[in-house]
Amino acid sequence: MCGIVGYVGNKQAAPILLAGLEKLEYRGYDSAGIAVRNGDGETDIVKAKGRLSALAHKTDQGRAVLGTCGIGHTRWATHGEPSETNAHPHCSDDMNVVGVHNGIIENYQELKAKLMRHDYKFYSETDTEVEIKLIDYYYKKYQGTPVDAINHALVRTRGSYALAVMFKEYPGEIYVAKKDSPMIIGVTDEGAFLGSDVPAILNYTRNVYYIGDMELGKLTPGKVTFYNLDGDEIEKNPVEIDWDAESTDKCGFEHYMMKEIHEQPKAVKETLDMYMNDGKIDFSGLIRNPENSGNPEDKTTLDDVLKNLERIYIVACGSAYHAGAVGKTVIEQLTDIPVEVSLASEFRYCNPKLQKNSLVVVISQSGETADTREAMLLSEERGIPTLAIVNVFGSSIARKADFVMYTAAGPEIAVATTKAYSAQLITLYLLAIRCAELSKSIDENRAKELLAALNQIPAGIEKILEDRERIQWFAAKYANSTDVFFIGRGLDYAIALEGSLKMKEISYIHSEAYAAGELKHGTISLIEHNRLVIGIMTQKDLYEKTISNMAEVKSRGAYLFGLTSYGNYSVEDTVDFAVYIPKGEEVFAASLAIIPLQLLGYYMAVTKGLDVDKPRNLAKSVTVE
Numbered sequence: 001m002c003g004i005v006g007y008v009g010n011k012q013a014a015p016i017l018l019a020g021l022e023k024l025e026y027r028g029y030d031s032a033g034i035a036v037r038n039g040d041g042e043t044d045i046v047k048a049k050g051r052l053s054a055l056a057h058k059t060d061q062g063r064a065v066l067g068t069c070g071i072g073h074t075r076w077a078t079h080g081e082p083s084e085t086n087a088h089p090h091c092s093d094d095m096n097v098v099g100v101h102n103g104i105i106e107n108y109q110e111l112k113a114k115l116m117r118h119d120y121k122f123y124s125e126t127d128t129e130v131e132i133k134l135i136d137y138y139y140k141k142y143q144g145t146p147v148d149a150i151n152h153a154l155v156r157t158r159g160s161y162a163l164a165v166m167f168k169e170y171p172g173e174i175y176v177a178k179k180d181s182p183m184i185i186g187v188t189d190e191g192a193f194l195g196s197d198v199p200a201i202l203n204y205t206r207n208v209y210y211i212g213d214m215e216l217g218k219l220t221p222g223k224v225t226f227y228n229l230d231g232d233e234i235e236k237n238p239v240e241i242d243w244d245a246e247s248t249d250k251c252g253f254e255h256y257m258m259k260e261i262h263e264q265p266k267a268v269k270e271t272l273d274m275y276m277n278d279g280k281i282d283f284s285g286l287i288r289n290p291e292n293s294g295n296p297e298d299k300t301t302l303d304d305v306l307k308n309l310e311r312i313y314i315v316a317c318g319s320a321y322h323a324g325a326v327g328k329t330v331i332e333q334l335t336d337i338p339v340e341v342s343l344a345s346e347f348r349y350c351n352p353k354l355q356k357n358s359l360v361v362v363i364s365q366s367g368e369t370a371d372t373r374e375a376m377l378l379s380e381e382r383g384i385p386t387l388a389i390v391n392v393f394g395s396s397i398a399r400k401a402d403f404v405m406y407t408a409a410g411p412e413i414a415v416a417t418t419k420a421y422s423a424q425l426i427t428l429y430l431l432a433i434r435c436a437e438l439s440k441s442i443d444e445n446r447a448k449e450l451l452a453a454l455n456q457i458p459a460g461i462e463k464i465l466e467d468r469e470r471i472q473w474f475a476a477k478y479a480n481s482t483d484v485f486f487i488g489r490g491l492d493y494a495i496a497l498e499g500s501l502k503m504k505e506i507s508y509i510h511s512e513a514y515a516a517g518e519l520k521h522g523t524i525s526l527i528e529h530n531r532l533v534i535g536i537m538t539q540k541d542l543y544e545k546t547i548s549n550m551a552e553v554k555s556r557g558a559y560l561f562g563l564t565s566y567g568n569y570s571v572e573d574t575v576d577f578a579v580y581i582p583k584g585e586e587v588f589a590a591s592l593a594i595i596p597l598q599l600l601g602y603y604m605a606v607t608k609g610l611d612v613d614k615p616r617n618l619a620k621s622v623t624v625e
Ligand code: G6P
Pocket: 317, 318, 319, 320, 321, 363, 364, 365, 366, 367, 368, 369, 372, 415, 416, 417, 618, 619, 620, 621, 622
C-alpha cells in the first residue's frame, strides 16, 4: 500500500521518479506526488489527484521539474480522502523537511496534539504530515544532524513506516528509515535509488540493499550509508536479485494481468525446478533461519520438522488464503496430517491453540501483508516453527520466517494475482507430497506418479490458454450480469473461492462462492431467471452431487456454466455452456481449473472497459491491518 521512490545522482530526478512510481502503481493509485530539489536550493513539490498519468501530464513527464535529487509517492488512502492536499510529499511550513511515507503512524493524533501546542499547523488529514513535522520539530529543537532528528522522532512513533525525507540544509541527500514497511536501495555510478519494491529500480540495478527495521540510511550520489537507532554507522552488503527488467514490462500484452496469466506455465515449471533434483523432491536446501534460533550452528531442515508433524496450520489473506484452502485439501488427501486453514486477520485475534509438533505455513506473494506477517510472528512467539511461501525475495515475511520456500513467479504487477497463486499451489503440492513421503502415507511409486502429474501441469495450462477465445466470447455475452454464483464441493469449492474473487475484484460484478451443498440453505432464494451459476466439477466422486445442485438451480431459471474435465461430456445434458480442462491427477485440478476462471474475470472486466490491472479501491500489497 502506497509506493515510495527516491533518486539522487547526476541525472534529472523527476523522470526517474515517475518511471519508478509507474512500476509501483500497483501499490496504490488514488493520487501521486514528487518533491525535487532544484538548482536554487529550493524544493519543488508537484502533486495530482488520480492516476500517476495525471502527475506525468502536469510535469510534462517529469521534464518540467529540474533537479537531480528527489522523492516520490503513489498513494492508497488510509487517513484522509484521495485529494491533492492529502497526497504526498508533505513538508514543514518553511520547507525545512519534506518527506514521503508508506505505512501507518498509529499515535499520530497524540503527536499532532503535541505539535499543535508548539504552534505547528496542519493542512491535510494524513498521519504523514504529522511525522514529517515531528522530524522538523526535533531537528530544530536539538539542532543535531538529520539522523539525530529522525531518530528522536522514531522513538516517539508507533506504527509502521517506510520514510524518505529531504532536509533543506542538506542538498543532494535523502534520508530513509523503515519499520514493518518495505524499502530497498540500489546504488550505481549514476546515482542512488530507493523504492518500496524491486521493480522500481530494476532498470538501473539488480543489486539491492535491504534496510532493516529501525535502521536509517543516507543516500548521496553513488553511495548509501546505514545507521542504527543510536546513529552509529552499520555495514550492509547488497543482494543480487535474479529478476530481469523485462519481467516488469507488458511485453506486447494489453494488460499485465493477461501477460501474467500467460506466464503461468513458466511460473509453475520454474517453481517445480527449484525443489526437484533428479526426478525427486529435494528440500535439503531448506534450513532453519539461524537468526530465529539464535544459534548460527543450527542446521535444522524443513524435512526434520515435517518428519514429526502432527498438524499444519495454513494462514494467509486474499488469494493466498484460497491457495491455502486448496493446500489443505491436497495435504489431507495425501497424508493423515490434519490441516487448519485460517484468514490471517482472524487467526491473530482468536487466541489460536497451536498444538505441539505442528507447523504454521504462511502464504504471501508480496511477503509484506501485515496480518500475515503478524500471524507468523505470533506463531513463532508461541514456539511453533513457521514456513513462509513467498514470492518476493528478501521481503519482511521471508526474512522473519523459520523456513522459506520461494515461488518462482517473478514480479507480479497486476493487482489481481494469477501466476503467483499458481506458483503457490505448486509449492503446496510439493509440500503435501513431501509430507506424504516422510510419513509413508504414499509409497515410492505413487510419489513418482504424482510428480509426473505435476510436470504435466504447464502443458495443461498452455492447452487451456489456446482455447481462450471461447471464454472471451462467453464473457462478452455475460458481462452485464449483476450477480454470479460459483459452486463446488471439496477441492472444487476452494477453486470456486478464487474464481469468484477473480471475477468480482476486477469486473465489479457481485459474485459469491458457495459450497454446493449449502445452496439450499438460503442462497437458492437468490436464483432467478438467467442468473449465471458456475459449477466446478473436477472431482469424480463429487461430480454427481454437484450436477444435481446445478439441476436444482437450473429448474429455477439459472443459466449454467459447467467446468469439468475432458471426457465428462454428459455435463452438457445439464449445463448451458461447458468448459473442459485436460484430465490429470484430480488432486491437482485447481491448477488447471483456475485458468478459465481467471480468463473469465479478465474478459468480463475488459468487455466492461474497466482498468483490469488497477481495480478501484484495491492495492496489491496490503501493509496495513
Ligand atoms: C491483496 C491482493 C491479492 C492478494 C492479497 C494477499 O488483496 O490484491 O491479490 O492475494 O492481497 O497478498 P499477499 O501478498 O500476502 O499474497
